Amino acid sequence: GAVVSQHPSRVICKSGTSVKIECRSLDFQATTMFWYRQFPKQSLMLMATSNEGSKATYEQGVEKDKFLINHASLTLSTLTVTSAHPEDSSFYICSARSPSGNAGELFFGEGSRLTVL
Amino acid sequence: LAKTTQPISMDSYEGQEVNITCSHNNIATNDYITWYQQFPSQGPRFIIQGYKTKVTNEVASLFIPADRKSSTLSLPRVSLSDTAVYYCLVGVSFQKLVFGTGTRLLVSP
Numbered sequence: 034g035a036v037v038s039q040h041p042s043r044v045i046c047k048s049g050t051s052v053k054i055e056c057r058s059l060d061f062q063a064t065t066m067f068w069y070r071q072f073p074k075q076s077l078m079l080m081a082t083s084n085e086g087s088k089a090t091y092e093q094g095v096e097k098d099k100f101l102i103n104h105a106s107l108t109l110s111t112l113t114v115t116s117a118h119p120e121d122s123s124f125y126i127c128s129a130r131s132p133s134g135n136a137g138e139l140f141f142g143e144g145s146r147l148t149v150l
Numbered sequence: 151l152a153k154t155t156q157p158i159s160m161d162s163y164e165g166q167e168v169n170i171t172c173s174h175n176n177i178a179t180n181d182y183i184t185w186y187q188q189f190p191s192q193g194p195r196f197i198i199q200g201y202k203t204k205v206t207n208e209v210a211s212l213f214i215p216a217d218r219k220s221s222t223l224s225l226p227r228v229s230l231s232d233t234a235v236y237y238c239l240v241g242v243s244f245q246k247l248v249f250g251t252g253t254r255l256l257v258s259p
Binding site for chain 1: 182184186191192193194195196199237246247248249250251252
């Protein structure tokens with residue numbers, strides 16, 4: 034199946050710093066990628082839809098200036114958590130649809146666990 | 151976006167069949183029903199997808215009644231490694247997909 038890879042898988046940073054998470058589609062081109070956030074014991078919450086070559090679409094309540102999304106190529110989307118604070122500590126997951134996948138199928142990355150001290 | 155409702159948790163024993171039902175009363179004509187499995191600290195993994203009737207693959211079966219307002223994921227003869235959270239999603243992947251609460255399945259020896 035199609036492969037989506039995230040990097041880093043874990044990151045620890047100090048409060049006030051910025052952290053960038055990369056999401057790559059390794060064997061297919063993805064015009065659209067989705068970013069989710071997941072807190073412990075909770076479901077995935079959609080944060081934004083990343084569109085190649087255009088601005089991301091953010092879900093209600095998600096600060097676009099806080100969570101910067103760049104989808105500069107058909108295989109790479111990045112999520113930058115700016116001026117991170119402890120409450121931003123979470124598991125961030127990206128996903129993308131592959132042309133070879135089923136109609137409703139998304140391929141998910143391994144996730145990136147962010148810990149802000 | 152179709153909203154889904156699933157049981158929060160289920161318990162089972164090794165070797166048993168597990169059926170997890172999902173309600174999606176406002177499913178749209180073009181929507182597919184897709185089930186994902188998630189282990190702790192991992193991204194969700196595709197299990198099975200269907201549009202209507204029954205679909206079976208090497209790991210599960212998906213039963214969808216004619217009105218498509220619900221679906222049932224059937225896991226035959228579960229093992230300890232099937233302990234995970236199972237999500238039912240409704241939609242098409244070129245649109246955003248919203249996760250519901252999921253069902254936390256615990257398989258005991």
